[in-house]
Amino acid sequence: MTSYPGTPATEILPAVIAFREEEGLDIYVEWSTNEKVAYEVALAAAYAGKRAAVAMKQVGLNVASDPFFSSVYTGVKGGFVVVVADDPGPYSSQTEQDSRLWGILAKVPVLDPCSPQEAKEMASFAFELSERYEIPVLLRPTLRICHARQTVTLNPPKVLRREAHFVKDPHRWASTPRYRYQLHKVLNRKLEEIAEEYENSPFNGVLLGRKSLESLEGSFRLGIITAGSTFGTIVELLEELGLADSVPVLKVGAPLPFPRKLVERFMKICKHVLVLEEPDAVLEFMIRNGKKVEGRFTGVVPKEGELSPEVVEEAFRKAWEKAKGPLLPPIRQTVKPPVEGAEKPPVLCPGCPHRASFYAIKRAFPNAIFPSDIGCYTLGVNQGAVDIVLDMGAAINMAAGLYQAYHQDKREIPIVATIGDSTFFHAGLPALVNAVHTRARFLLVILDNSTTAMTGMQPTAASPILADGEKAEPITLERIVKACGVQYLQVVDPYKIPELIKALRNAQQYVEKNGGVAVIVARHPCMEITKKVDQPRRVEIFYHLPLPEREVLRPRYVTKTPPCNGACPVGTDVERVLFLLAKEKREEAASLLLQTNPLPSVCGRVCFHPCENACNRGKYDQPVSIQAIERFLGDTLQCLPKRAPDTGFRVAVIGSGPAGLSCAYHLALLGHKVTIFEAMPEPGGLLRYGIPPYRLPKEVLRREIDRILSLGIEMRTGVKVGRDISFKDLHAFDALFFATGAQKPRSLEVPNERLKGVWRGIEFLKSLNEGNPPVIGKRVAVIGGGNTAIDVCRSLIRLGAQPLLLYRRRKEDMPAHPSEVEEALAEGVKMEFLVSPVEILGDEEVKGLRLVRMYVESLGKDDRSQVKPVEGSEFVLEVEAVVVAIGEEPDLELPSDLRESGKVFFGGDLLDQPRTVAHAIGSGRKGALEIHRFLTGEEIKLSKERVPKEVPLEEIDITAFPRSERTSLRRLSSEEARRSFEEISKGISEEEALREAKERCFHCGSCTECDFCMISCPQGAILKEGSTYKVNLELCNLCRLCAVACPRSVIEMPIVESCVGCRYCLEAFGCPALRMVDGHIEIDRKICVDCGLCVYACNQGAIREVR
């Protein structure tokens, strides 16, 4: 006997197995992968002459209908009984179809038992009938017969010792369509003979009172034609009403082929006839008599639903009235129930892994379409995560079909199909192969609790044991899925909800990038099998009154400060620039950048990018290429902000380095008339005279400065204050900004520092950048550890010299930027550490250097080493030149009247701040705003609508972002670089810049209109208005899901850590152990199994694990 589990037929095979064990019989039993498989396996045995049976629920025969039809034509050798259980109601099925109708369509004899006892007798008869006519026989019990208990008389089993013997007869077993015509003829003749037999079948007969009416004589006002369990119901009703002796009942237990003569004889003795059968009108249909027959066709019997005793009584009373029967006693009044209760619907068991899976799926994809399937997990509909349930295996096909339907419109929507492991083996395989082959794109989650749970924990093809406990060959689910061509497969334990959410997102990101069907196997055993959780976690629900005001608790959209913004010394709104660029609003992005930074092409090359160092993405994979983007914007777009109208004020800026240029730029934007005084012949300060062209080409700087000056700024080069104009002349201006930098080199304070061949680093670079590369010799010692020293060394390499950098501390203590140090080393610069000069040697020119070795005595604050000379370790180096680059000091001396005038401001390296280009530019901007306030009284805020709160990585939901490689920045190799002063770094293309902005930036703390809050809100309380979101406070129940769902921490909602009665846990999670009592949730400890999963179902922190 073979079978596939299905209510109400599931218990048949186990009963056969139990019986087999009890009686020591030899019966082959099998849980097959589906009903078609079960049918054919059993049928083959019948072909080979053995008695065989297959059992299934009514829709199972829909699956097995193909072999079923064909087998009725071929017939069988050994008796073959097909048990199909119907489900009037339905209580546990997708249809209320009446399986007796197969008798008409498939032309097979049907038997319809009215009780378990009769079912037993019919089974025996069915085999016998089957063998006499060599035809399959359909035995059709219903739910009330299958799931009934009755005292039954058993007979000793009939043991048949037959050997398998398949007799070849291709005309029959392999008959082609032409020969099927012959088989059909044979079949029709069989049915005629069986019909004759059925006229006198013991299963068809008339009951009057307690006796059977042998001779059909007399005249009765009303007769009943019935079958199945309805027979018992009507008999009991007639007894109750005292009509048992006046209303005859014809039971048609062998309905097809239809015993027409018997039925017509019965109908002759009745003035009226009521047909009571379920689930459909089969007998009524066969009778085809409209005149005296009442039933479903005449509206006396309901067309759908079970014929419960109450429904039968109502139908009978209607028919009795139509038959003009005498008044009956009224229907008994029943007790009124004191509770208005509805029937409790089924829910997933507490601790069920499917609940966790659906919760994770809904959290990850709130607006996906969810085709699902038949099993316990169908109850995921309670969590809003099941949209379609059609029949076994439909989930995958539905997903594929939905994909194709939307794809035709060039739309892609998220689709997450769910299917159980048993259902997958049943019908999922061909579906998956088809989906992969036709290149459909969706997510499939196989809910693997390693059993067929809903029907009572039957084994699946993956089980190590068979139906009777014998050893099986387990099929590995993952291997089969891969064999269907699936490229992306992950196995996750659904109890680990955050992990599952992440896996789902990763899978979706994979599908969006590569296509195909991504499969996640959510594997965790069924609670009905394990009975308790592996690692119990006791959980409490915290609830305290009073709750804060709604106005305090409500969600708010707050634009926060991302770490890149927080780190930028210039004060650029980095994130907003990237946001605009991501929307391909290039000009707006460039314009925003230029609002704070007049030197983007410069910074895009020489800044040490604290923004990238702080970038949250950097802690995930690699930082966003912010610097390269800045360079791209600066290099390719003009987009100067609009200049304010003339204020009439005149401001002098002394020094045209980055601070001075920045101050002049911002002052000019604010409408002031600016004159820059620059001592050197060309503007730029250290940008020109300090930084060599391989880092910052002169043409780039010239372009940047021209752009700044285009605002109408007067640039007077070659004018040194104190030499070419006096400090007194400066009084003519309304305000002054000094940004003369730190130009006075520090002294080594060793003997012979003034020898020929000893250079100051700053002088060396000035000469080089003026176009007069110093003639300096080959072996050059460069003393120092900062960027100046490094620039000197790298320039010397390019000039053909052999520089040796000498630093008094360790490599890691060098103030120079580490990347600069590494590049220098790669270009061939030699370095020695922990050495300090003692004396420069030589007469008129430098001949050598005496040095002493240093050792680290201690580590001071910030791990900076304190070094001391090693006694007696002096040594001499032969060098042709020495460049001293140990730092510079400011050397500005202002006359007191200017200093105390109140209209003097300072910036750049004159201030006590880090000496970087970005800080200088930032100070220039700050200075301009201070001067503006000084002149006009107007206060201009540095930053706009952001709150100062910075967003750390922990507040970013990184699972929402796929991994994405940082653009590799093109540059010359060190080999190529050292050969000339050509710019080393080459910048990125527009395409690359857009990709960085669109795909890689998290947009920390800034809304990007991703809509995720809106689609996540279970109440639909968030709506979009233009480019912002509005919360409908009347719909908002404070569940806080939006705050948690926003991947970039834009929504602020205080965590209450107390139940707010939002019911989110009930609706999204739905564990029966959670219930609402007096406005807050409580745990029913009688039901709770301590799975601890509900902690994930509260966004207000009210559900917490307790030790």
Place this chain on the structure above:
Amino acid sequence: MKLQIVIAGVGGQGVLFTARLLYQLAHQRGENVFGSETHGMSQRGGSVLSHVKIGEFFSPLIKRGRADLLFGLQRDEGLRNLPMLREGGAALINSPSLPEVEGVRLYPVDADEIAQKLGNPRVANLILIGYAVSKGLLPFNEQEVREAVTMLTPIALREINLKAVQMGFEAGKEA
């Protein structure tokens, strides 16, 4: 004997076992039985109703207003199914208190509390059976019940099941 009993509860409470116990008791007396159960999807924590008929019956279903006895293993399910009882029928419902209902005799039994004392919430059904026997609502005696329980229970659960039934007997005598 002719007795029609309805057992109401939610899936997982042991409604099926309670029915089986009654069948076993009837079988021990040589009586015929016929009744109906709920399996499958409908069971997952959902409403479950079993019909048990002892005596000569044709149908496994009890018509509304015909049951002699109602066991409510869960309060709401028990109260909701009161219409199954005939006039003068009796209902034992797992609850510390019950409202007054005309026409039927209601017996509140805090079986959950007693089951809690025994350390296993699932034996509430046996406590109700024991109570019913003591109150004379079931035509069986204590010894028969113990025999039936022993017959149907695996060894590991026998002790606690018999204890539960005993507690039911005593609770019925006290009340």
